[in-house]
Ligand SMILES: NC(=O)C1=CN([C@@H]2O[C@H](COP(=O)(O)OP(=O)(O)OC[C@H]3O[C@@H](n4cnc5c(N)ncnc54)[C@H](O)[C@@H]3O)[C@@H](O)[C@H]2O)C=CC1
């Protein structure tokens with residue numbers, strides 16, 4: 315298959331981790347006989363420096379025309395002046411809105427080899443397999459912002475239609491999993507959460523085969539640590555989902571491990587690790603590339619319908635998590651490049667198995 319993929323490296327460790335993921339996608343193309351064309355564009359702080367804008371028109375147009383977009387991260391201390399007229403993060407929010415990618419899928423699994431890195435006891439981490447579905451284009455991140463000398467307002471708004479579409483996604487995804495949806499809100503206090511909860515209750519009636527429960531976000535933050543294996547699909551609004559998934563990354567062992575897929579009605583989606591630009595380690599060649607490589611696997615699955623290829627990348631990553639090498643954040647000493655090379659050689663083996671399986675299938679008729 316032929317695919318046009320836009321790469322937005324962004325800032326900080328973004329260029330380091332996207333370069334690793336592109337090398338993996340190149341290897342997938344070579345092994346499985348696909349033709350991926352990569353087109354790199356600016357976003358975030360580097361775009362502000364070059365053009366004055368965090369999302370230049372050329373970047374947005376390229377993303378809209380692509381089959382998929384792979385992004386590193388945006389932001390950093392040099393663009394974080396509270397009085398700055400434009401900020402890198404505005405570029406990412408504008409891109410998510412323009413692409414209409416309202417559902418952000420953030421899977422959490424705990425590799426047994428890394429369980430020791432988690433602050434939790436090992437037995438709590440058995441069978442943890444959660445899919446967070448975070449609403450991505452509404453809520454406080456997109457509401458009107460006003461500021462006077464002594465007052466600041468961030469409007470938080472949700473419409474029924476915005477809640478319905480992401481909640482339906484969550485229920486549909488739950489049908490392919492353990493058929494359990496946990497909706498997280500703050501309905502005891504927030505009007506937007508009351509609208510969220512009543513909408514979930516109405517949609518749930520269309521899915522009698524899926525068990526639904528409601529959990530307030532403050533207690534959910536605690537339950538995620540005390541009973542993580544209880545959860546299957548967790549659907550929640552933009553801000554709560556952002557916070558809960560960084561917390562969830564601590565269960566897996568590092569923020570550098572978690573991938574994400576942002577999807578809407580179109581096949582084309584936006585794929586990015588859940589972490590930020592990690593300015594504290596940027597430029598040192600030690601960033602963990604696994605979250606971005608797994609995001610590339612999600613790109614293969616969700617935007618290109620290449621399930622076998624996605625599974626091969628995931629199996630290669632699992633092999634490297636099992637046997638190393640590991641970057642510093644997960645207790646090793648390896649560089650980004652050493653981890654990438656290990657993933658590539660594990661992928662070689664996966665691809666050989668896949669090719670042998672295909673030959674066997676043909677021979678058997
Ligand atoms: N999607 C995006 O582009 C996001 C951008 N940001 C931006 O990133 C900047 C830094 O934000 P922080 O709160 O420090 O969050 P962060 O996610 O960049 O870093 C938090 C901690 O996790 C570590 N970390 C993150 N990714 C890692 C990786 N791949 N390998 C190893 N360690 C990793 C960092 O070294 C740091 O200690 C800010 O400007 C923020 O706005 C934050 C979150 C998401």
Ligand SMILES: CC(C)CC(=O)C(=O)O
Nearest residue numbers: 403406407556588589590
């Ligand atoms: C706009 C981003 C910086 C928000 C964020 O932290 C995220 O999407 O994970």
Ligand SMILES: [Mg+2]
Nearest residue numbers: 556557560588
């Ligand atoms: Mg975040």
